[in-house]
Amino acid sequence: MLSVTWLLIAVPLASFLVLMLAGRRADAWGHWLGVAASSVVALIGIGAFFQMLGRDAESRSESVRLFTWISGGDLQVDAGLLVDQLSLTFVLLVTIVGALIHVYSVAYMENDPRRRMFFAYLNLFIAAMLLLVLADSYLLLFVGWEGVGLASYLLIGFWNHKPENATAANKAFVVNRTGDFGLIVAMAIMFTQFGSVSFADVLGGADGASTAVLTAIGLTLLLAATGKSAQFPLQSWLGDAMAGPTPVSALIHAATMVTAGVYLVVRSGAIYEATDDARLVVAIVGAITLILGAIIGSAKDDIKKVLAASTMSQIGYMMLAAGLGPIGYIFAIFHLVTNGFFKAGMFLGAGSVMHAMKDQVDMRRFGALRTAMVTTWITFGLGWLAILGVPPLSGFWSKDKIIELAFVGEGWQPWVFGLTALIGAGITAFYMSRLFFMTFHGKARWTDEQHPHESPLLMTVPMMVLAVGSAFLGLFLAAGNRFQNWLEPVTGTSGELEPVLAVPVLITLTLALVAAGVALAYWMYWRNDVPTEAPPPSLAVLAARNDMFQDSVNRAVFQIPGTHLTRTLVYADAALVDGAVNKQATGIAAFGEASRRFQSGKVRSYALLMLLGFLVLASIIVVGG
């Protein structure tokens, strides 16, 4: 099995190249090639999974060295793949969800003239994402990291004939670069500290390094993770990224790519183990983002932007969990997997609704779609219940466990993190219910020209599969601690942990809050009529609608000072660096100007100077000799 691991990356990459190079000739069959490539890697991934199940827990992790990649002085980097439980979990998530979304896209993008390119980019994304999770060194991971960034950029701007889409793509790209900067710095620190950037050397040597260095690495890695995973303070790009086609939002901006930051933190667990400060920052970032995303989600009317805010918020939960230590890693990944299913499912549902409503995204123009789109309603409903954490659906097993974990600890931390997570769950219930009710229930607010209809089977079948996953995956994985046992060899374990409040109390509290949130949403958006125009907002709602003014903050905190800094640097460069060079040149020119006066063109002046020179020389010889 290991010998064909490289096929996981090679197959979608080859498909991408074929689709790009074949040109219009591939228009007729290109999308099926894309589906085939993603299905093949899904099958390989499943095969690898069963092969790994057949082994002992200790011998499941294996690495494959492919070739010597970089040989530069002290820096030796081999391109190698690391196949263990963590990477394989991601492989399964990426390939299975990816394959389903490929199938869905065949129908969703049917009328797009550039469908072949869309599939090429999707395959590029699959290849890059698998490279990211399978890499055995930070440097190779970085290649995949940039690859998914590129694919994300291309797909957000897929309809780049609209200027705002191109702008959104650029924004995502730029914000992601900010995060990449952190990863590059982290690798630089690793190289100076450990002389290597491979996981084995860095994570294995983490015990011997000083805490300050590890904290620095941890924080820079966190910067990278916040960029890729749209966490505070680099969260601003995700909402705009919804400009891309909906399958892209489902695959890249909900299920897989945005979770790469969580993967990075969990993969670097050994570093965060050794530095409490960095871990605490991870938890704080997660807590801020989860509450921020939830608030933003409550005020948005664009169905996709609500889901994007929800994604932010859910990844905030994962980050919070990842900041809580080894047991947190497991549930971060657990939530990541379940979220991958139900969030992808809901995005596909949203895509189905948009498909039916002629690309209308304003929820105030939806309503009462339940009867028109039964399949979408059911699958979406399962996702909705799952994210709410209603037992026994998936979210209950992962998210509620994170809430419990957040209450573990000493001092102020369990109370702050725990209450944040708890309140977040309540708000989540509110905004998801709001979305669900505004879309599928209440009075119909769409116009007569729109004829809502159910989507074709190619679209609904992937939704059904994902809905089944949303419903039962959590139960299946949680039963008998299957997932925990599966991942423990990679993440380590923290033993039994006692929350500061009793677990039954927490579960009751959570469910009560969720029920309250649902009830509030029911009262506001189902029982009462929803105005088709957004009412004048209060200050809080206005702030939430504007993504908590994140763009303004970025502008005030980074862009404007950055502009001034750049101008200062440009000025300093012109005045000092260029100035020194120019002044030197000016000095030489002035010397030339001065000596030019001797070159008057008058022969007698030249003769005079010659005589003067001769006399000086002769005098020196006479006096000196």
Add this chain to the structure above:
Amino acid sequence: MSPVNFVYLAAVLFAIGAATVLLRRNAIMAFMGVELMLNAANLTLVAFSRMVGGIEGQIMAFFVMVVAAAEVVVGLAIIIAVSRARQSISLDEPSELKG
């Protein structure tokens, strides 16, 4: 009286020739200054030859004369060509050399 006095005389003539070259704007006049300097050098050669007692200095002076004659021919030809081209033989005139 020692022949070395002729060397002093040659120095004076040479200085006058040099001053002529520097001060006169007429090319022919400057050229005559050059000739005077050459002759002063010749006088030096002959005076030293006399003091040494040999004849090589005179031979050298003879050669200098021959070369000077050739130089005068070419120099005057140049002056004529310049005066045709510019209607002037002033040394201050051709300032294409100006930098």
Add this chain to the structure above:
Amino acid sequence: MVSPLLFWFVAFVTVIPALSLLFARKPVHVAAAVVLVMVGLAVAYVALEAPFLGAVQIIVYTGAVMMLFLFVLMLVGVDKTESLKETITGQRWVALTLAVGLGALVISVVSRLPLSVNEQPVVGEPAEVASWLFGDYVLVVEVLGFVLISAALGALVLTHVPRLYPKRTQAEVHAARIAAGANPVNQAFPGVYARHNALDAPALDPEGNPIESSVSRVLKVRGQTIDGSEFKGDTQARRRELGAKEDDQ
């Protein structure tokens, strides 16, 4: 040894005329003065036991070189006096200072040399010089022959002016003039057809009218011409006198 009287004589006839190079205005005067300098130097050579060189000095310098200078002076304008006003700032004083410094330097160096004088010098008789020139230095003499030939050729080349256009014959010149619209016949001379025979009176055409163009422009500008109309009136009166019929004018 050299007679002091002879030395001072030589010094006098060389330095005084040489100073004219600096102060004389007319190049011809300068050339004549330099001839004198050359003669003085010839005397000095003879005094310094170099009689052959003295003769050559007279022949080459006074006879050939300075005459060449005079020819060229004639060629470019013998009567041009040169302004001694200096045009380059500071040139005069710096140049004089440097020239004096040069002389002083040479004199001071030479005067400090330990020099002795050979009492039995070889005298530069023609036979002696010839034996050196065509003995040890024969190669140099031949090379100098080439130098002289090259100089002669160079002078020819430098002074040669190539003809840019083919020479025009008289017939061609005349044809060109007619083509340019010139009068084919001679212009009338002033005054000769009337009673007056003077430059300031215009000629009269057969009608008796004055031809204004026959009078020099210069006289017209100066206002020294005689108005032609008076002759016209005069002619009419004379015709009446002669009993001519009152015709049309």
